[in-house]
Amino acid sequence: MQLGDVTLTAQLTPGHTPGCTSWSTTVQDRGRQLNVLFLCSITVAGNILVGNRAYPGIASDFCATSASSDHESDIVLPSHPDIAEVIERQARREAGEPDAFIDPQTLPSLVAHFSASFEAALAAAR
Secondary structure, three states: OEEOOEEOEEEEOOOOOOOOEEEEEEEEEOOEEEEEEEEOOOOOOOOOOOOOOOOOOHHHHHHHHHHHOOOOOOEEEEOOHHHHOHHHHHHHHHOOOOOOOOOOOHHHHHHHHHHHHHHHHHHHHO
8 A cells, every 4th residue: 555655565464453554664763764564453462262153363473473474574563552662662762772663573472472361361262
């Protein structure tokens, strides 16, 4: 999707909700190109994983989303700011740390954490 000079790329990331979509783009910052991901929620958040009549494919969607969430992101801005410490990062940036939002390990860490939470919730539901 093109919005003026900005290109956004959609990635379907269902599980939390059936139509959950994450968006990626690139930005230029002080002469470097950074990959930015606007991450839809990848949390189980109390969803029913087995026998969910309203969303029967929820477990398989979570699995597919976890498997496809391996692209590189320098900056992750999730739908819930507390997941990636967005408020804290903004405070650090305002205090003079210009790269407070840049952390290529954020996405792999979030995927690992929430995949493990999903696996535990699925095992408990079975």
